[in-house]
Amino acid sequence: MIFPNIAASWSRIFYGWRMIGLVSAIRVVGGGIHQYGFTVFFLPISQDLGMSRAATSLAFSLARAQGAIEAPLVGYLIDRFGPRPIIVTAAFLAGAGYILLSWVESYASFLIAGFVHSPMVIANSWFIRQRARAMTVVSAAVPVGGAILSPLLAVGVQSLGWRWAAFFSGCLFLAVCLPLSFQVRRSPESMGFLPDGEAPQARDSDAHSMNNIASEPRERDLPAAQAMKTAIFWLLVVSMTARVAAYSTVSVHFVPVMVWQGLAQEEAAFMLGAFAFINLAAHFVLGWIADRVNKPGLMTLCHIAPALAVFPLVAAAARWQLWLFTICYTLLDASFPIVWATVGDFYGRKYFATIRGMLSFFYMWGSVAGPVPAGAMYDRSQSYRGVMWIRFFTLALATLLNALLIKPWRRCATAAQLNN
Numbered sequence: 001m002i003f004p005n006i007a008a009s010w011s012r013i014f015y016g017w018r019m020i021g022l023v024s025a026i027r028v029v030g031g032g033i034h035q036y037g038f039t040v041f042f043l044p045i046s047q048d049l050g051m052s053r054a055a056t057s058l059a060f061s062l063a064r065a066q067g068a069i070e071a072p073l074v075g076y077l078i079d080r081f082g083p084r085p086i087i088v089t090a091a092f093l094a095g096a097g098y099i100l101l102s103w104v105e106s107y108a109s110f111l112i113a114g115f116v117h118s119p120m121v122i123a124n125s126w127f128i129r130q131r132a133r134a135m136t137v138v139s140a141a142v143p144v145g146g147a148i149l150s151p152l153l154a155v156g157v158q159s160l161g162w163r164w165a166a167f168f169s170g171c172l173f174l175a176v177c178l179p180l181s182f183q184v185r186r187s188p189e190s191m192g193f194l195p196d197g198e199a200p201q202a203r204d205s206d207a208h209s210m211n212n213i214a215s216e217p218r219e220r221d222l223p224a225a226q227a228m229k230t231a232i233f234w235l236l237v238v239s240m241t242a243r244v245a246a247y248s249t250v251s252v253h254f255v256p257v258m259v260w261q262g263l264a265q266e267e268a269a270f271m272l273g274a275f276a277f278i279n280l281a282a283h284f285v286l287g288w289i290a291d292r293v294n295k296p297g298l299m300t301l302c303h304i305a306p307a308l309a310v311f312p313l314v315a316a317a318a319r320w321q322l323w324l325f326t327i328c329y330t331l332l333d334a335s336f337p338i339v340w341a342t343v344g345d346f347y348g349r350k351y352f353a354t355i356r357g358m359l360s361f362f363y364m365w366g367s368v369a370g371p372v373p374a375g376a377m378y379d380r381s382q383s384y385r386g387v388m389w390i391r392f393f394t395l396a397l398a399t400l401l402n403a404l405l406i407k408p409w410r411r412c413a414t415a416a417q418l419n420n
Helices: 002-011 015-035 037-048 053-065 067-081 084-101 107-112 121-126 131-160 162-181 206-215 231-260 265-290 295-309 319-334 336-347 352-363 371-381 385-403 406-419
Strands: none
Touching: 015 084, 015 121, 015 131, 015 162, 037 131, 037 162, 037 231, 037 265, 053 371, 067 352, 084 162, 121 131, 121 336, 121 352, 131 162, 131 265, 131 319, 131 336, 231 265, 231 319, 231 336, 231 352, 231 371, 231 385, 265 295, 265 319, 265 336, 295 319, 295 336, 295 385, 295 406, 319 336, 336 352, 336 406, 371 385
């Protein structure tokens, strides 16, 4: 009786949440190894290859920003053919990239190794009313991976060396992410559902019902070319670039910054795991709130706290100040699914991947503009003090631009309610 009951309960779960769970499992591995694990590799690779921190930062940043160039094309292909081919390719390239990373012997070959992030198109396609919540679950998988895998990765680097750690990381991508990526489904309409699991209205015939499911008007779908002509698009570009520059600087330099503040590498790696765990909790709290409030207003608040938390790191900080910084800075990453939910609210579902690709083409260069100058400044001064001041003003700019989106989002939300 137990198993039939479990099966019956499982069958009642909206298929979109199954898709969210599947993509989230992929991102657990990607987040733990790539986003959080990269900073664990930072010092061992720079020391082994004899690279300056600026050079190491450039390599890590290019590995993260490589998606900016192909992002518009990838976005178009996702809208045209669905997300599954892209996610399969990303999982394969990630696994192969980390295996190749283990054989690196020079700076030039290190630049070749890379990773492709899985997009949030699934969450935007399967949900509208619960869009922020679904995107939060997908995004929260990254700190889950960071909390679980980055400490294990740190142990692996310390005990086996960074090359073997990179090799086993690649194998994990191929063994876990690649099989799961083949199970991705494109949209609720492709399987006879409506977004959010809503039941379609009764129709005269099944064929008529399916046609109306596919054409159900729920929100405005703005093509990418038209979206790029709006002021909202460019406000998003600049604010997201500033946010990514600030966050990527810390995520790439997190362990080096904590070592600069007097912590041992092992203790800094433990704090990185805590950063991921706190990030996870913040994701779910913000995701639960976001679908109930003005999203740009919430994003504005989520940029103020990290900006203020930078101040203790300008000088020698006490341990409690380092923990305060760690806690507050998680809001930058935890609020990013709210950014994508806001993009979906403004521009709809049909062209979301293409619009996301165009946004990525611009804002992802913040992952180069942040960490690389930070590494160069440290090489010159042996201090991150100037870097922290720059991060404060960067976050202040992002806060102001997010605040400018509050009224346009309110008008958009009101129009969507009238249409539905």
